[in-house]
Amino acid sequence: MADDYRVIGTPVVRPDGAEMISGQAVYGPDVTQPGMLWGKILRSPLPHARIRSIDVEKARALPGVTVISAHDVPDRRYGYAIEDEQIFAVEKVRYAGEPVAAAAAPDEERALEALSLIDVEYEELPAVFTAAEGARDGAPLVHEELGPARSVYLASWNPVPGTNIIHQASHHRGDVDAALARADYVFEDTFHASQIHHCYMEPHATLASVRGSEVTVWTCSQEVFQLRTLLAGLFAIPESRMRVINTKVGGGFGGKIEPRLEPVAVALSMHSRKPVKMVMTRAEEFTAAAGSTPATVTVKTGVMKDGTLAARDIDFLWDTGAHAEGLPPSNRAMKDGNGPYRVHDLRISSTLVYTNKMRGTQLRGLGVPEGAFAIESQMDMIAERLGMDPLELRLKNILQEGDINSIDDVVQSIGLQECLESVAREIGWGEPKPPNVGRGLAVIAKSPTTHSSISAAYVQFNEDGSAQVLVGASEIGQGMTVVMCQIAAEVLGLPVEQVGISSADTATTPYDRGTFSSRVTFYTGMAVKIAAEDARNQLLDVASRMVEIPREDLAVAEERVVSPVHPELSLTFREVLERAHTSERPILGRGTYGGKGDYPTLPHKAQRKEYVPGWKYAAQAVEAEIDEETGIIRVRRIASAHDVGKSLNPTSVDGQIVGGVVMGLGYALHERLQFDNGRIVNPSFMDYKIPSSQEIPEIAPIAVEVPLPEGPFGAKGIGELAIVGIAPAIGNAIHQVLGVRLKELPLFPERVLEAVESQRKDHGG
Amino acid sequence: MECKLIRPTDLDEALAAREEYTDGLPIAGGQSLLVMMRNRLISPGALIDLEPVEALRGIEVQSTGISIGAMNTCRQLIASPVLREEVGVLPSAARQVSSTAVRNLGTIGGNVCHNEPGADLPPVLLALNGRAVLRRRTHGREVPLEEFFTGYFETALEADEILCRIDIEHPNAAGVYLKHAISPEDLAIVGVAAVVVPDSERPGAVAEARIGIGGAAPVPLRASRTEAALKGAVLDEETARAAGELASTEVDTGSDPHASAGYRRKMVAVFVRRALLHAANQMMGNGHGAA
Incomplete structure (x- = not known):
């Protein structure tokens, strides 16, 4: 692509890379404060039980120990999706792992000792462990009443009173039933996506310090401003007295969006009047933090003989566990559930159900992986029945520029076909292969982030001519800081080393909605670009007055102010800033960027919402070797092509793709939280398997660049989609080799073998 | 809780500490x-560090077999020219134990005494007719490994004993260890060692085949009925398949988050068959082959 950017599009090394690989970076668990205590949480051992009594007296008798339970904290509900949670269980516990009390002590051992002295008397209640059970009439209720609970996330949420159904919604276009009746073939299949864990390497860690009227919280969070608002509201103090400072975040993947330890740590610090540090153990992460929100997806697709998709009816049933953090994925599925296909007559319904388990929340791709496993598996089933090549079937039906998509927007800036063709080429689609080797494809899309997607940035010139970027978004390992520095450097005519960045401190950086949903490159990136342009223009204003040349005739290049009209002019930034700082004013650029629409309830056109730019598209292909006798799948190669609009930093883009693919590989093959009566039985990396370096195949990341006019330098988000298509693509490869269709994730050897054996039985073999 | 670290300088001191604490x-x-x-x-109230105890080191070739000091790390087993030459199956299994970091520090003695289901060394040592050489302060004893592995995470090691060495036979044999695990660094869902001793009279036949199985059951075991059935057999596809089926009935398999009992049983059949054929090929390929 012919562009003459200096910094954009180059593989700039991330400025925080050296400290990360040398172990110097300060992550959540590394933060300390003088005189701090250690906090620990006593958690419910039962999935559903009435609390008869809590006796903390023996624990409180230990010297130097602070013990608190529901009586000692504000009686307020909180939650980003729906306010259905309190700091400690009140009256009853709703999942095994729910906080019941907490202790702070000078060391962890003493805090644990205090917890062991707390007597809680429970009366066990009947419980529900699956969404289907939970949605049944007369099922035991997880939340009897939500009283004044409200949804911050949805303007109108639609619970079914007297049931565990916390939200039900549907998106409908055309006449689905008539279109299905007209179709030459109708396919109906049900798929199950498992609950996985985010498995960030850094556990949740928080240090809260209450001094006088000031509360400071150091934590590893994807959204510091949301967190501040929540904590300030919960403890009834002004946001101006509540400061949230982000530490380095060792991976988030959606698991560090909502509060976990922070409310408890603040409460313990308020009671003990000392700073309190809390770090989750890995077992707590697996049993009490959150997982993905698992779904059962039933897809009915009508197809014409020539392969044209005629109609689709998709039903999602989501298991959100004891708290409704599954609302965002369940809601998103209505926009994204159909995948990147042209289907006019469409119905997507989504039901979110409470159960007595650890909550499901957002996880990389929120809602897209669950739907894509169903849709992309069924696409291959359709291709087989029609005798069509799965590649051809997809090429025939995928969205193209100018098409109308699932939510009635005109498709703009789409590089999906190029993605699909490039992964097919890369994986050797259609080329000869041994009989035990299969190849599979998937195409995927994710809609833009619309809900309150707001970002702000400051770009300030330092006295020596270097610049400082301030943003409120979180660096969670994805490489946001290097990309923001590149954007500012490009605009300011600075080498990227001359740009520094501070991020995610509610007291010093401007507002940002946070790091989620592949939104930072686009939204925060635009805010930085606008702020940098503002700073550059202010700099040129000062220069213009110094040299008496109109600003329009001035430009920046290589740390100097230059002029095409006056080639002899060469003024260093330092000279301009000396003038600015001595006799004019400091230069502080300001940029804001906001999501245009907000259509959490569909169809958004009915709400007169405008087109929101920033759909993300990708295609993935795998080649896998399958051992028919053992069910062992060895993935040999993966190609993953992403329409990134413009690759701002090819190293970061590759890193995001490879990381997402590896996560997708675990999701596809092995990862699942396993339950026994609501208790998680594999809460460690021994028993919950994520891919190790040894099973990671050759991965070919491919960046396709169809510029998004609204994005910074044409860029789109890249963070999430790489996890999505691996599972269906592997499922399709398995089918190619063994002729069996696996409809439940993960695709682990025993399940593969069972499918082979049941097929043999069906064929009387 | 306090835990005292004891650092004996020789075996006598170590045994005395073992008795005391x-x-x-x-x-x-x-x-x-x-x-x-x-x-x-x-x-534990005390840890008795065996690292300085010289008597627990070394790999010695003796007339009847090889004596391996309990403090040999997996890395040392892999690097040992003697083992590679004489019993290649042991270093090959050691190479499959967990990750590099663990192999650099983890020892054969620790591996055997921990007796975790799915550990890689026990099935191989069983198939090599391994014996545990135990000492207490006053005297010593030897226990065949089949009797040493007594239960789930349990061994015959008494509270005042130390495992000093593991003696294995010095076989004129071929051997392989095959492992089924989600990730190569995991414990085995099923791990099968097969050691075949060629019949010197009848080319192609085996005088005996010894099969060690780990992972599938709470305790690593020898598939003794299968071994009996294979005495004098020619190991072709058919025989190996039947042996696998038989072996799968000898194992009291269990379920855990990695695999069900039923799947494990099926995998015993597959892996015993594959291991036997692999070992037989090795035996034919290099005359006698090194186990």
């Missing part, structure tokens, strides 16, 4: 022990 445990490489302590599964 009744709530103590010997620590070898510590790769499992320390994790268990950290997770508060055990809290």
